[in-house]
Amino acid sequence: MAPEIVEGREYECEVDIWSTGVITYILLSGDAPFKGNNKLQIQRDIRNKNLTMDDPAWTGISDSAKDFIRRALNRK
Secondary structure, eight states, X not given: OOHHXXXXXXXXXXXXXXXXXXXXXXXXXXXXXXXXXXXXXXXXXXXXXXXXXXXXXXTTSOHHHHHHHHHHTOOO
């Protein structure tokens, strides 16, 4: 879920951009960008976690792909 949805704010197409960023992150790394043991923990991660791409899975990923993900997962 995009931060706007988690926080119950009105939203437009930015939530689709966010979803594209999450899917791209998963496809390139094989892991989810936001984690938790339950829905509340995942929502907290969505709102607060600083996105990192320092895991070994990101070694061969281009800087432009990483930049795309950072821009797509930008909290407004």
